[in-house]
Amino acid sequence: MPDLGKYAVEVGAAYGLSAVLIVGLVAVTLWRGKRVKRALDAAEGRRNA
Amino acid sequence: MIRILSRDVALAVRAGGGFGLSLAFFLIVVVLVPFGVGPETAVLAPIAPGILWLGALLACLLSLDRVFALDREDGALDLLATAPVPLEGVALAKAGAHWLTTGLPLSLAAPFLAVLLGLPAPGHLWLAVSLLVGTPALSLIGTFGAALTVGLKRGGLLLSLLVLPLYVPTLIFGADVARRGAEGLALGPPLALLGAVTAGCVALLPFATAAALRVSLR
Amino acid sequence: MQTEMSLWSYANPTRFMATTRPLLPWLSALAAACLVVGLVWGFFFTPDDYRQGSTVKIIYLHVPSALMAINAWFMMLVASLIWLIRRHHVSALAAKAAAPVGVTMTLVALVTGAVWGSPMWGTWWAWDPRLTSFLILFLFYLGYMALWAAIEDPDTAADLTSVLCLVGSVFAVLSRYAVNFWNQGLHQGASLSLDKEENVADVFYIPLLVCIAGFVLLFVALVLARTRTEIRARRLHALQLRERMA
Numbered sequence: 228m229p230d231l232g233k234y235a236v237e238v239g240a241a242y243g244l245s246a247v248l249i250v251g252l253v254a255v256t257l258w259r260g261k262r263v264k265r266a267l268d269a270a271e272g273r274r275n276a
Numbered sequence: 277m278i279r280i281l282s283r284d285v286a287l288a289v290r291a292g293g294g295f296g297l298s299l300a301f302f303l304i305v306v307v308l309v310p311f312g313v314g315p316e317t318a319v320l321a322p323i324a325p326g327i328l329w330l331g332a333l334l335a336c337l338l339s340l341d342r343v344f345a346l347d348r349e350d351g352a353l354d355l356l357a358t359a360p361v362p363l364e365g366v367a368l369a370k371a372g373a374h375w376l377t378t379g380l381p382l383s384l385a386a387p388f389l390a391v392l393l394g395l396p397a398p399g400h401l402w403l404a405v406s407l408l409v410g411t412p413a414l415s416l417i418g419t420f421g422a423a424l425t426v427g428l429k430r431g432g433l434l435l436s437l438l439v440l441p442l443y444v445p446t447l448i449f450g451a452d453v454a455r456r457g458a459e460g461l462a463l464g465p466p467l468a469l470l471g472a473v474t475a476g477c478v479a480l481l482p483f484a485t486a487a488a489l490r491v492s493l494r
Numbered sequence: 495m496q497t498e499m500s501l502w503s504y505a506n507p508t509r510f511m512a513t514t515r516p517l518l519p520w521l522s523a524l525a526a527a528c529l530v531v532g533l534v535w536g537f538f539f540t541p542d543d544y545r546q547g548s549t550v551k552i553i554y555l556h557v558p559s560a561l562m563a564i565n566a567w568f569m570m571l572v573a574s575l576i577w578l579i580r581r582h583h584v585s586a587l588a589a590k591a592a593a594p595v596g597v598t599m600t601l602v603a604l605v606t607g608a609v610w611g612s613p614m615w616g617t618w619w620a621w622d623p624r625l626t627s628f629l630i631l632f633l634f635y636l637g638y639m640a641l642w643a644a645i646e647d648p649d650t651a652a653d654l655t656s657v658l659c660l661v662g663s664v665f666a667v668l669s670r671y672a673v674n675f676w677n678q679g680l681h682q683g684a685s686l687s688l689d690k691e692e693n694v695a696d697v698f699y700i701p702l703l704v705c706i707a708g709f710v711l712l713f714v715a716l717v718l719a720r721t722r723t724e725i726r727a728r729r730l731h732a733l734q735l736r737e738r739m740a
Contacts, residue, residue: 234549234613241552241609242537245559245602249712252598256716260723267726270733420661424641424654434644438658441633442665445672452676469675473668484661491653 280356280366284373298335298378299385305331306389317394324393325403325454331389332382332407333414333443339378340418341435343370344426344489353426357493367485368478371412371419379411395458402457409470410450416477416485417442423488445473507725510584514718521715528708535701552610554702558709559602563631566596566713570638571663574656584721586652587728589659590642591720595713597635604628623673630669634662648728 309327313319347353356366386407387400395403421439425431449470456463536554573589576582607625612618619625641658645651 237609237613238548238551241555241606242533244605244609245555248598248602248605252595252716255594256719256723260719260726263723263726263730267730267733270730270737273737274733424658425644427650428644431644434640437633437640438637441630441637441669442662444630444669445665448669448672448676466675469672480664481661484657488654488657491650491657494650 278369280361280369281373281376284370284377298338299381301338302331302335302382302385303389305334306392309393321394321396321458324390324395325399325458326451327393328386328390328395328403329407329410329447329451329454332379332386332411333447335382336374336378336411336414336418337436337439339374340422340439341425341432343374343419343422345422345431348426353489354493357489363486363489364482367419367423367482367489371416371482371485374419375412375415379407379415383407383411398460399454399458402463403454406450406453406457406467406470409453409467409474410446413446413470413474413477414443416474416481417446420481420485420488423485423492426489427492446470449473507584507729511722511725514722518715518718518722521711521718525708525711525715528704528711530708532701532704532706532708536705540698540701549610549613550698552606553698554705556603556606556610557702558706559599559606560628561706562709562713563596563600563603563628565710566592566599567631567634567659567663567666569717570596570659574659577652578656578660583652583728584725586648586656587724588717588721589655590652591724592713592717593635593639593642595716595720597632597639599709599713600628600632600635604632621677623677626673626677627670630673631666634666638662648731 306328309323310320313323344353347356357363359366361369383404387404390400390403418435418439421435421442422431424438425435428434449466452466453463453470456466533554537551540551542548542550570589570592573585573592577586577589604625607628608618611620611622611625615622638655638658641655642651645654
């Protein structure tokens, strides 16, 4: 860990909050992508069956 | 166009048209402010221009969802779309009628409400002037928002969310004119900018409103 | 077989899906690599600023996210125009897909800006013109996304949100100048501004460039992935309608 001095809380909060937001966005993107793909595959399957 | 305008004004003034409602809302907001921040003139007077502008802005917002909704329900909007008047003209007339029934009375009532908030004397005139110049922009922007949401069942709340951020420039310049007027400062630049915002809205927004209406009526 | 290749051929949904499928993993990996390298470099291996102390490390998040917050809106504006003029469905869906990414970037820029401001200005929130402009941009994103969510018919939604995006862009620029007019800034620009650091020294500048590249790639990868999802969702919607009719 680098020595963040007296601003450790601020720098940590900035990186932590940003990580939460960006990881959350990526997770939501992947999760919705998977869900929609599965539903579409199921619908295509029903149509072709 | 003139007939659409006069018809809308007549409908609004008639009972149940909501003409008095926005004025009453404006009065109530202004009366509530001292309960929130205390009755001292030293506190009230500096924030009076901002409060009055905000109150007028919110009062404008109240009647927006009925700009097109009533005409949509009884099918008049479809008739207007096929009328010989271009839809841009309809949009302009609708915004004009909204301004005549909300913006204009609010501007004229504001100086009297300013007395309640202890606004110093030269401020009353400039408050009314700033509202007279600025509220047409509010009506035009609001009409655009109403055109975007006319096809939706519960458009009212969404309408506020869409329209309020668009009100930022008008509010900044308008409140600044009123504030400088009350403090006796030079107010040429903000007044010119406020006029420019309104002029730009008059020139451009009817086209956007008409485009949105065409999509909504499809 | 059409041999003429133009940019517009990618606007065909099937082509778009086929082209982006092999591209996406590479883009994602590159974005992740740039972000990891840039942020680790910036966080661990850059010196503290003599005046701002370690808070200078926040620029590795703040500057790239602020850039992408604006560029995302700009991309939405271009995509909306393409939809209105050429009626390419992928374009409308890409604009829809970019909005949540843009709003997250705006939020990151706001949070890091406020956190950076707390020791510099002694308060978590100051109505600094730039921070205020980003807050207004955030509201524009919210309105745009809310309008997409509220309208059922996809083409109507695409049309109306495009018109809103156009008008919103004009008013966003106008608000930027109005906000500058309203508050010229409590803090004299350059002496405390983040931008000054960009010009100071390569020790800060190079990792910052890597981070910006990472954010750009992340944005592109996310928008591509989300556009693919939107295309699938639209096809699914169409299939479900057909099933219900049958």
